[in-house]
Amino acid sequence: xxxxxxxxxxxxxxxxxxxxxxxxxxxxxxxxxxxxxxxxxxxxxxxxxxxxxxxxxxxxxxxxxxxxxxxxxxxxxxxxxxxxxxxxxxxxxxxxxxxxxxxxxxxxxxxx
Amino acid sequence: xxxxxxxxxxxxxxxxxxxxxxxxxxxxxxxxxxxxxxxxxxxxxxxxxxxxxxxxxxxxxxxxxxxxxxxxxxxxxxxxxxxxxxxxxxxxxxxxxxxxxxxxxxxxxxxxxxxx
Numbered sequence: 541x542x543x544x545x546x547x548x549x550x551x552x553x554x555x556x557x558x559x560x561x562x563x564x565x566x567x568x569x570x571x572x573x574x575x576x577x578x579x580x581x582x583x584x585x586x587x588x589x590x591x592x593x594x595x596x597x598x599x600x601x602x603x604x605x606x607x608x609x610x611x612x613x614x615x616x617x618x619x620x621x622x623x624x625x626x627x628x629x630x631x632x633x634x635x636x637x638x639x640x641x642x643x644x645x646x647x648x649x650x651x652x
Numbered sequence: 653x654x655x656x657x658x659x660x661x662x663x664x665x666x667x668x669x670x671x672x673x674x675x676x677x678x679x680x681x682x683x684x685x686x687x688x689x690x691x692x693x694x695x696x697x698x699x700x701x702x703x704x705x706x707x708x709x710x711x712x713x714x715x716x717x718x719x720x721x722x723x724x725x726x727x728x729x730x731x732x733x734x735x736x737x738x739x740x741x742x743x744x745x746x747x748x749x750x751x752x753x754x755x756x757x758x759x760x761x762x763x764x765x766x767x768x
């Protein structure tokens with residue numbers, strides 16, 4: 541039972557355009573969401589997070605949107621750069637503990 | 653700041669032997685660390701939660717006698733894969749919760765284990 545899902549395994553975007561990565565969750569007890577960027581054979585790198593009391597959080601080129609009623613969040617990268625090419629994972633944390641549940645990841649390819 | 657160092661980054665071992673992976677928080681105290689496993693092209697799956705000074709909490713389906721976790725100090729957690737088999741070959745990653753006031757988590761660089 542996947543509680544966090546990233547339905548798009550891959551996404552290809554032209555440099556300078558917007559990248560939108562989506563994530564859906566089923567557990568209504570999740571109260572904190574995070575996005576990580578990961579390269580092969582490396583640990584994930586934290587990008588941005590959002591609390592369930594907010595619907596938007598912005599940090600430079602990265603913006604995360606949260607739609608609680610739809611149990612959906614998205615990561616927007618504007619403008620996309622070739623260096624953004626990596627696998628992006630969304631993760632969620634429940635209010636009963638501090639463990640993270642990860643989605644399956646989306647491989648983003650930004651073409652020059 | 654808030655760096656987690658994981659060693660080794662890559663290890664090959666013979667089937668039946670044991671391998672120890674270390675995870676250290678370099679500039680902060682980590683009361684809780686997490687161990688994940690990632691198979692190729694799959695997500696990170698939580699194996700266990702390691703709490704300093706107490707027994708680890710294992711996720712369903714993870715054999716605690718096979719994956720021994722020790723969190724003896726506030727800066728070090730170890731994962732020992734005992735009697736390794738080829739199916740244990742995977743990418744293992746540790747993570748730590750950060751000091752109070754920060755809600756994100758920091759990850760180690762991972763360990764690629766290959767059992768031959």
